[in-house]
Amino acid sequence: MRQCVILVGGKGTRLGSLTKNMPKPMLNVNGRPFLLLLLETIHRYGFEEILLLASHANSIIYDYFKDLTFKNCKIKIIVEDEPLGTGGALINAYDYLDSTFFCMNGDSLIDGNWLAINQKLDDNCSAVIALSKTENASRYGSIELKNDYVIKFDEKTISKSSNLINGGIYIFRKEIFKDFELSQMSLEKDIMPNLVKNNNVKGTIIDGYFIDIGTPESFKEANSRDWQKANKKAIIFDRDGTLNEDEGYTYKTSDLKWKNGAVELIKYLNNKNYFVFVVTNQAGIAKAIYEESDMHKFHNKMQDDLKNMGAHIDKFYFSPYHVDANLQKYKKDSDCRKPKTGMLKKIQSEWNISKENMFLIGDRETDIECANNFSIKSYLYNGHDNLLNIFLEKIHE
Template identity: 40%
Template structure:
């Protein structure tokens, strides 16, 4: 199974419950902090998980969405906008974008933020022609309506009803879908009320419960809550991880995907960090480039291979930083005395702290060499020496219980 890399966002709603707030500004483009829109948070989050094709399905005030986002990039991800010709509902908007769809893709509501590990949602194969919904447990389902789950299969959707109170699972507004199901959509329609019930009857719709911060901005009071809370969610603690000897077996200048062998518990450790909301940032010395054993493109291919295998475990790395320089290199361009990025120097860590929104006080580094520990010290981070064994156990000890 290939790793899905496409995420679509439904940003075409009129936002009538917001009243004058959404009259001239699309609901997902409401600011949550000066110069930061709610939609920015969603796009950044998808990009950090390796979704490189971000598609905005726009409708109401779609010209504003297109002007603000079409052709932009978020990290390594490219953004494009598909505008509906007329109001077509969530199902119709998806059907109109059918030609732009990958075989498997994630679809997210643009007016809610559910802080989950999207790779956990996409790890298992989908039912053919079906989908999988991210679900969330809430104390009172009256406002949302609820979802009934039988093992992994969704058995029913229960409409919101003020008389049906109490805890239960709700639709979190994030869907992992098979493109084949789009062929059954008639426009205009609602994917939630017209398509999903059909998939339930056919046994093709799964649900996966998640914990995590959840907020929709459909009401003035919840938009105000978003303005108080969600900008801070961009700032996350980071786990800085050395690569060879910590994540994968060190065969000496390891650079071929065929030679990738994971250390015990390494993928599970990354998954744990993902699920707990940490940024996972790899910082690795790669003197093999300076010594002429391989080039920087080979490093990128190796890291892409790591991401594919991590996705199979429901995990991901936010970013890779590598230092190709060495004082005793054979390739002149990479022969540098004491390069600031080469550990024990802290350059890679310092660049990552600048590039990403990181809560430094809660961050740490794991490495297997004294040079890793020294780099952490110089960057002002606690360093933890990995001496073998199960990496997930070490990470669990470091971050403690949830």
């Protein structure tokens, strides 16, 4: 699945003067527009296209994002002629929608592995919704789940038997919207309840911090903590020989063969809200055996495989340098080439992770030396055993 649609057209009336002339998703959270935080999350999950469905004060969104690009990810802004609501916005954008796509509200996010809902979509349903648990569902209405199916979806009433709320993240089949005429309507009130009534919606509970900026209280809470990085742990993998078979300068997508338990471990870590990174020496680039673009294609293939399993790698770090390079621009003794620690320094700096929360898994002594040089814990993988079992039995605390 390549496309994620974000609903950014609401007026945010509950926030009063804050959103009088400002789209709610453009309000600053920890000094940056909330929508930018959403886009960064979506991008690291490997999506290729983001659609922003805008209405209220849309020129602010257009001016901010019209020239903004993420590597390998296109941003397209679709502006409504008049406010159409969350359901009408999707109908208005019908011609731009993929046959199956992710969709999310522009004012909320579950800081957890919401990609996991991808695995629930099958021939027996047309939509999947991410659900979050809360102690107080009074603001959010009622959702009930039975045998993976949503059996009640009511934005107005509260269920005494359920503490599940709409996490504001969905997967939809485009066909859902084909018979609607363009008009103002609500996704939550006019479309979803009918889909649920027809037993056409599945749900998945996602562990993670639920953030919502829709009220003054929740907006204040969102600004009270660095919720994206608060005390998260990071597992850092070497690539060739650890996550995938090492074919000797492995770069062809056809040569991608995952190690036993690698995909399962990454998904487990995603579900437990760990960061997952890769640090890899890529001397084949320096020696002109392949190009950086070939490596990126290989990484994209890894992300595609993972996404199909509801998993992802947060970022790949690589060193294309070597002292014996055939290409002059890569010929140097780089601080980023393991066992030196440049890539680990970047992870710590960019993601604000303490060393005690970083752990490296690799199959070579240079990986372990790199970890030791940076004073973080590590594990030397033998290249054969199941990685998930190793983590659960020997690493996980």
